Amino acid sequence: MRRLRDPETGCPWDLKQSLSSLIPYTIEEAYEVAAAITEGDDDAIKDELGDLLFQVVFYTQLTQEQGKFSFDEVAQQTADKLIRRHPHVFGETQAQSDAEIKAQWEQIKQQERADQGADASVFAGIPDNLPSILLAQKLQKRAANVGFDWPSVTPVLDKIQEEIAEVEAELNAAELDQQALADEIGDVLFAVVNLARHAQVNPEHALRRTNLKFKQRFQAIERRLAEQGRSAEQLSLAELEDEWQQVKRRLQSDEF
Known part of the structure; x- marks a missing residue:
């Protein structure tokens, strides 16, 4: 990567890149990893993981050139975070159930955000430009962490039926309101993501x-x-x- 970015002997295309210009390629590579895993092609998985790793190396080469941080620092920070968020493995606490471990994970993350002086909102740190299904899932999960959630899957199913009825009402209105229809369909999709979350199914x-x-x-x-x-x-x-x-x-x- 350093040779590719060498000002004298490097690749012209690589030399033109910036953190921002790499974003579309990173997203594309992540989807290609997911596709390879879905298809169960081990050779493709290995190849696509390499492409995704290359994106990380590329980013950290740029940040190192800018005097910010290196690949090793990124890896170390990730290792530190994993240790901090797994006290039942690396610390003194005992192994717990999946539910307790997840609750502990979220509590530690919340404390980390507070220590960093982040926004006090329960949604702090969630980027708005995430894919819509992932964003809906994260918003629902954060709200659930403070108790704003259905107690079981049954009322979620009822909510989906309610939202579908509202879509039907918009479709049957004397005059079609396209924006209102889009809003109601969005509500249906949001409710279905909530169903997937309750059923422990990844909607994406x-x-x-x-x-x-x-x-x-x-x-x-x-x-x-x-x-x-x-x-x-x-x-x-x-x-x-x-x-x-x-x-x-x-x-x-x-x-x-």
Whole structure:
């Protein structure tokens, strides 16, 4: 990395980069790691993890050039944080249940924010530019940490039904209000993320798996039709639905 950034003999593209310019590449690499893991391709996972690690090395080369901090300092700070947040492993406290460990983790994080003089809000430190599903999950989790949460999954399901009814009401209104409809659909999505949290399901992972499943099934339809010299555009909705059900039954045993 130092050679790539050498002002005399380095790579022109690498020399032009800044912390800000690397952000899109980092996000892309993180998604590629997730995709490789979802697909279960070990070689791809190794390759994509290397690409993601390269992003960290790149960032810390830039910050070291700016006299801020190095890769080693980042690694050390992370190690210190892990030790601090796991007193049941590295300290004197005894092993606890998962729920107690999570509560302890959040309490330590909250104390860290207070020690740093951070905003006193329960949402302090949550960046607004996170992907919407992840942001919803984090907001709900923080609110739950101070007791603002449903006691069980049943009222969450009721809330989803309530929000769907409000979407239907907007759709059936005499005059369609697109912004109001968008707000109500957003409420449905937020409630579904809450359901996933209560069910201990990662909503991002769940949706990613469903996206991949949908893609695989539709591509199987395309292959079937191609063998017959036809394409999806030539079929009616009913015919496509019939093809979908046939492919679904055939792939059922291969579901991931």
